[in-house]
Each structure stands twice: as C-alpha cells, then as structure tokens.
Amino acid sequence: MSDLRDAARAWLAQDPDPETRAELQGILDAGDSAALADRFGARLEFGTAGLRGELGAGPNRMNRVTVMRAAAGLASRLPEQAGVVIGYDARRNSERFALDTAAVMAGAGLRAWVLPRTLPTPVLAYAVRHLGAEAGVMVTASHNPPRDNGYKVYWNDGAQIVPPVDAEISAAIDAVGPVDALPLGEGYERLGEEIVEAYLHALSHLPLGDARDVNVAYTPMHGVGGETLLRAFDWAGFPAPTVVSEQAEPDPDFPTVAFPNPEEPGAMDLALGLAAASDVDLVIANDPDADRCAVAIPTSGGWRMLTGDEVGGLLAEQTLRQTKGDDRLVVTTIVSSSLLGAIAEEHRVRFAESLTGFKWIMKAGGRGDRLVYGYEEALGYSVGGDDGVIVRDKDGIGAALTVAGLAAAAKRDGRTVQDLLDDQARRHGLYATGQLSVRVADLSLITEAMARLRAEPPVRLGGRTVERVDDLAEGAGGLPPTDGLRFQLSAGGSGGSARVVVRPSGTEPKLKCYLQVVLPVGDGDLAEVRAQAADDLDAIRADVSTALGLN
Template sequence: MNWQDTYQKWDQYQNLDPDLREQLTKISSDEKELEDAFYTNLTFGTGGMRGVLGPGTNRMNRYTVRKAAEGLAQHLEENVENAQQKGVALAYDSRYMSPQFALETAKVMGAHNIRTYIFETLRPTPYLSFAVRHLGTAAGAMITASHNPPEYNGFKVYNEDGGQTPPEEADRIISYVNGVENELEINVLEQDELESKGLLTWIGHDVDQAYLEQLKGIVKNQEVIHEQADQLKIVFTPLHGTAYKPILDGLEKLGFRNVSIVEEQAEPDPEFSTVESPNPEEHQAFQKAIELGKEEDADILIGTDPDADRLGVAVKDEQGEYVVLSGNQLGTLMLDYVLSQTKDIPKDAQMIKTIVTTEMGRAVADYYNVNTLETLTGFKFIGEKMRQFDEQGEGSFMFGYEESYGYLIGDFVRDKDAVQAAMTACEMAAYWKSNGKTIIEALHTLFERHGYYLEGLESMTLKGKDGSEKIQKMMKYFRDYDETKMGPFTIETIEDYDTSVRTFITDNSSEKIALPHANVIKFNLEQDSWCCLRPSGTEPKIKCYFGVKTDSYEKSQDRLAQLKEDVVTKMKNI
C-alpha cells in the first residue's frame, strides 16, 4: 500500500479520534506533510518507538500506540510463560498525551486478558524499570520521548528483567507489530471494564518507598554525607519533568539537607516553557540553575531530563564560574569515586560502557583492577549484560555509563537512572568538599593520573524522507572511505558494526567484532584517538563522536578541534 492509499484509509475511517480528524483536515492540502505522516511506520530504535505527535502511521497517536501495544501483547502471549497473570507495568512522563497513551496500552492488553499496573501519576523511567522487577511483571512500557522537543512522545518497551528490549527480542516484537494489518481496528477494553475485571491496578506509593529503600544501598560513605549534610549546597532543576519528588525524596533519605529548587522549572510542563530544549546535555538548560547557583553559592547544580533517566551536573571552575560537565567527565568521576570507596572489589568486577563513551573510563577501571566491557550505543545493551551476569552467575556489576548523560550504580534498576546518579554525584561532591577539593580539581587529578582525554559530539538534524536519504548517503561515504588519514591522525583500524568486521589498515587483515549488527562505523586512529558515526535510532539525526588523548589539556583541545573540523566538513559536502 502506498502512502496515498494509507492516508485515504485514515481519512475515510468513520470513528477516527475527533482531535486527530481535526489535525488531519488541517494538513489535507499539504502533500509533503501528508507524505511524511503516512509514507512509513514508526519503528523501534535504540530507545523504542518515538515520533512527532499527530495523525498518520509515522506519528505518535492512539492508533500507533495501540499497534505497538498489540504487537507487545502478541509477543507476550507467544513467548513469556504466564504473561497474562504476571501482567505489564506502565508509567508515563509529563508530555502531551502521555497518560492517555498509557491507558490506551492497558486497553489493548486487557483485550488479551493481560493485567496492567499503571502508576497513579507521572513517574521517572527508572521507576518503571524498578516496578517491572519489584512486581515481577512480564514486561513494562514507558510513555516518554525523553529529552526530545515538546511535539514528540514515545513508547519504550521493557522486558521482564526491567531492561529495554535488546535487538533479538525487539525484532520479535517488531514482527508482531508489523503483522497488525489495521491499526485503526484493534480490539480494546474500556477503563471501567478493565477495572471491573481486575485487569487494571493503579500503583501507589508502595513501589516508590521500595525504590527509596534500595537507593540507600548505593551510598558508599555515609559519614561524609553526615559531615557535609548542612555545608554542601545543592541546586536542583527537574526541567519541568518527573524528577521533582523522586530526587528530593532521595536526597532527604540519604541525609542531604541544603537543597534549593529552581522553582520556575519545578512543575511538570509539556511545553518545557523555560528552556529551548529539556535536555541537560545542552548547556542552555542550566541557565536558571546557574542563576540560582550564583545566588546560593552552590557547590553543585543537578538537572534531569523529562523522564529522569539522564542527569547533567554543573560545578565551579578555577575562576569560580559554573561549567557543565560532559557526560564522559561526570561518568568517569563517579566511576572513580564508586571504585575508590568500595572496600572489597570483587575479582569478577565489571564496568560497562558503550563504544562511543570515553576511553578514560577504561583507564580508571584498569587502575582499580576492574574489567571493562563494551556494548553498542544504547543502555539496553548494558542492561542485557547485567542480565547475563545474573543468569551465568559470573560478573559483578560495579558501574555502567554512556556519554549521553546516562549512568547506573545499583543493579536494582536495569536502565540509566538519574535519581541514582544524582545521589552519587552529590555524595561525591560532599567527599571532595570534605577533602578541600572541588569536583573540577578532582577531574584534573584524574587527567594527571590517566592522561588528558577529551571528547566531542556533532549532530546533524535532517528531518523527513529527504533527511533520511541524506543520512544514508553520509554513512555510505564513510563506509567507502579510502583515505589513510582523518584530521591530523592516521587511521589504524576501521570497525563496521553493520558487517561486524574490524579491518586493520596496515596489512588489510580483518577480524570479527563480537557485538550485534548495527548501523555504526568507527575509525580508530593513532595516538588513542577515534571517530564514530551513527544515525540516531530515535531522532532524525546523524551523530558523530570524537575522542582524543594527549599529555596536556591544551594539546587535546587543539587535536580534537582539527579532527572535528575535518570530519564535519566532509559530512556537509556530501
């Protein structure tokens, strides 16, 4: 069926949701907009299904959510024992349509006689991961678009371990989703029938309290917290998302008492009206926190994205100005703190990072005799490794992180967790304050010990069908790359994760890469430098990651700039 036929099917559907009918009428004369809305179906990427709200098969709406839920329900019936009784846990964030999409999912599950558990109000993503494990459900789904702009929403699927579905499992679910012939005619049960049949349970604060009890277990040095509880000044912004109460409850539970809130950003707001983007990776999101930090002379500023799985931190530099740490820097600092404060590190201790996360993490782990495992980009792969540790009885999880502000300390959650990370970041700040150091000074101590690792990221947003084709051309160009240098560096190996082949440039030999297939290509360069290109699985973007290491900060800055300039120029000229 071509996109015009699909559009006609929707336009002629008598029972179309009235709001979607109104939106469809508004774009009916815009052929390019109609084509983009109907030319394809939303698919699962590194973070599940995510897209712009609106009518169409390529949009997030009640029908595409129902289709995803139908595929998940069929997967559970066929592949998970006792799935109907175990049920599915559901949570949602502060975005437009999030509560409605959670209920639509429950209505589809109910038609399959599968129980659902929905949080009464909005909750962070890590609470959903925890709830799956705590309640023993067969799966979970989180309605969120993470840090995307306000016009987006999404549907993230979790397996019975509380982790995002890895590729093999996701492929099975996708096959069921794609097998749904008509998303407009999926059977559902209404809310009153779900409740009367005992197929819908609303989750209260019991799960919250169970999570907070587990949270106490990640503390490494309670004495430091007691010592600095009143002295350490913390500023927190939830950026209009879900983290306000969980972070405050967690900090109180651990003993931190000097916490100031950015009040303008405390309330949930689907427009994220005080920021250009609700993404703590972007420094503008910290503007109001920095203003309050200056007023309070705060030691640490913490900010979370809307679904509270990512944490950003800003601290004072040598001149007393607040700077936002990169995800690589914050993750490496927390890794070093966790390992330095662990009295008996197990012999089979493991740190997990992604292939685009700083190599400085490996250096820190080596320093404490902890093994480093690498995964593809996406925290679902870290969660998958943790599940393997449990099933095989080998491997003690110590820490996991990725460069995009995702961290995990305690294994009671199987996805990145900004609540945990906020607790550890504040405890770490208290520790260094008790030792007369700022976090920036602690970072430079690590640079001096391990080398000056610097990383960078360039993203190009290319929307629509034309943008998708441009991204494909870029990836082909770099797969066919036949030059021997990239920026100032000689290429040593090329890793193509689509073919799972690592090629050594000096002798043109090759070996297999022991990771799943992915549309990623990485260039390992001389002098411990590297470059990696990857289309985003959840946004219309291509991302290019860079890493360098030298014996001085200035030299690393210079070489990083040269590398980025060369690669980005090539990308723009394609």
C-alpha cells in the first residue's frame, strides 16, 4: 500500500490536469486502497492498437500524463524533423490530448500538424500519406463506452503500426521520465479545411458507378461522421441522407445508446424507426469515429441489419466489377467470411487472408499486388479504385458512399440489395456467419477459457465433428502468431462446411467467437437454405458457449 501511495504522490507532482489531480487526491485522502490498486497496480499497455482505456488518474487510465508519455515515446522513435499529423474525435479530453501530443512533438523538434476540428478517423489516416508525415495519431476510443478514450498510432504508410514498431514505442514510453520535465513547444500547425477537401476529392475515385437515385436514412451515432458524410454524399451527387435527429450532433455521453456501436443490440433502433416511417431505400450508420459502416435493408418482414460479411461481399463485387487488372488484390481476415476467396476466384484476382485488424490487412499480399479492397467482419471496409485503396485503414465514409452506389444501381435496374445477396448465394453457395461474444469483468477468465479450450478442445460442435484444431498462437497458415483457435468442422447433416474461430478481443474485455456455415444452394429454395443455416449456427453457438464455460 505504501508503494502505491508513493506512486500516486509522484503522479500528482507531474500531473498538469487539475481534474485528475483532484480525483487522485481524494482517493489518497480517503485511504481507498482498492481505487489506488486499480489505478496504480497496473498500467495501460501500448500495443498495435495503441492505447485504450477508461478516463481517470493513474497509469492504468487515459489521462494527460499517459498521453504525454505516449507522445514522448513515439517522438523518440521518429527521425529528426519528421512530420506527425494528429486528429481527434469528440470524446471527453480528445482535443486536449491531441494538443498535448502536438506540444510534445514540437518540443522534441518535430513538425506537428493538428487537424482543424473533430473529424473522422479515416480523414486522419488519409492525411498521413497526403502530407507525407512520418507518423499519425488519432485520439479516439472508436465505439467504446463513454467513459473511455484511446490513442491510435499510424506509420508513414497510412496504416496502423504493427510489430516490432509497437514494442519499440512501448519501450521508449517506459524510458520517459516525469512529464513536467518534458520540453513542450507551441510551434505546431493547425491545418485548414483543405485537408478535408483533399480527402473528399480522393473519394471521387471510389467505384461508385453512375447511378445516384437512392434515399438513405443515416446516423452518425453521436459521433463525428455526420458533417463529413453529408458533404461526401453532396460531392458525389447523391441525394442528402435523412439524418436521425436525436443522434446527429457529437455527444460524448452517447445518451440514446447503451454502447455506441452499431453491432450492439438497440444501437440501431432510432435509425431503423426512422426508416420504417420514411420513404428510404437504405439505412447507413457510422460508429462515433466513422471508421466503421453498418447497413440495413428493407425486406418483406421489415428492416434487416446486414452482417459485416454480407456488406463485405457486396462491396467486393462492386469494387471488382469497376476496376481492372490481374494484379488486383483483395484481403480479409481469418475471422471473416471465406466468401471473399470465392469472389476473388470468380473475378480472377489475387486473394489473401490476414490476422484480425486492418493493420494486418494492409500488410497482406506480396510484391506486385495492388490492394483494391480489404474488409473485416466487424463493419470495417477500405474500398479503392484502379489506383488502389483510398485510405489504408477502415473508412466508414468511403464504404457508405460505395454502398449507396451499388444500392442505387440495383434500384435503377428494378432490383434490391437483397437480390444482389441472393445472386451471390446462387453462384457461390450460402456463406452464413454469426458471432458469440462474451464480455467479462475479470480478464483472467478469458485466459482461463483459452487455456481450457487448448487443453481439452471440443470433439463436436453443433452436431458436427471437429476435424481439425489450428492453434493460431503457433502461426498457422504462415500467419504471424496470435492468441486464437480455429476449429474446422465436418459437413454435418445439412452438408457444406463449418468453421469456428475463438480469440480474445484486442480492444475490449471480450472473448469473441466467429462462426461460419457454408451450405450449397443449387436449385434449392434460398429461404429454406437460409433457415437451415440459421439453425446450424444456433446449434454451433450453443455448444461453443458450453465449451467456453463462462456462463
């Protein structure tokens, strides 16, 4: 306890933020040992996802000291006079953290550019390459709860960092002394609106097609995507979307949703309600930093949310039909649908799988490959034209535009987005995917569950035999090692194939399980095949839940 109190007092002495100083002093005065241990018994680990955590005092929280240490560590890893571009969203302290980062960079003799205002993450990712910066920083916690904030780091290729750069930056952060001794500079530059104009202009190279008649209901989910998306639709010539008024303005409290993530139950209720009461063809949502894109479509039974894999397949087709060249590369992750491989084969282009996360998607392929499209099932897409992807990270604005383009083309032809999905199923078979996600308060439960699955893997899941278990920690399939398990299942009574991948989330206290069933369609009734796939997924999900032992 005395060590924790000493660490807290040392923190107080360097903390420039009166709010977190008052918080910590109150904990010390109250003798709250549990709160001290929570804040000083561990620290936020810097990794390939940068930093992400709850706001508050201490090394296990996001605060100005944590951010300035991260900035100083990053600065020490960069060449002299290198440029760093910094963006931020509308969460609590995001702008303050961005300006602290700029001051540390300027104090280290680096050139620092700060985006003009709260803007989507893809604008920052685009700006890194556009400005020729050596690195980029985006202050955002994306779709995390309101109490969180985060710190994403990009390298000079416009993609998020990967090993060994993350470990080098982490070691440099550990070597940073008290932040009140850091040299701070005021010579950073506030960029103007021209950087947003450059991003919007770049989106004109997306494979949008020539149809524009589509009516969209849209929500930025209390985030920063609204203004940029509306401008992008205007630039591209689409009608202005109808925006969910209750979620239109940035609000760090995210008052209308339990979690500001389009994938979470209830998060899309307002947007779907607006669609049901309006004459619209499509619902589109961004998460709060607008790097993800969710889509819903009308059906005979009401509005239906598409899965990330369904949107992923549609965007792949749209991209490959409107780009050319046998050097084109499309990439998805090991937890996403394997449909993309079938689509790539049909179009005779190159295909690769990567580890989970866009930082790995952008590193996939080999010399001579031209990456025109990458996606992950968690609503992340990067779409490109003949010159390759526009943004080397998830881009919810570009994806929204491209979805609008393919929906407008279907409408012009007297067809629907559902018709496009049906076409894919008839050509390739039905690739049905689902998830089981278990949130925990104690991260050790995830470690124990993974150890249990490795020691005693299930022999049957959903009535299918487990034919092979791949331990991804061993670098299966030539991929870098990662904590995960992949179970290949037998055909089962309904035929086809099935697969389960289990891995800890990289950004949230969750254990995530990704399920896939592939069923032949042929001349069969698609509704019946879909119903069978849903039953198969439910059966697999139930057995995986039992195997995890976390209920």
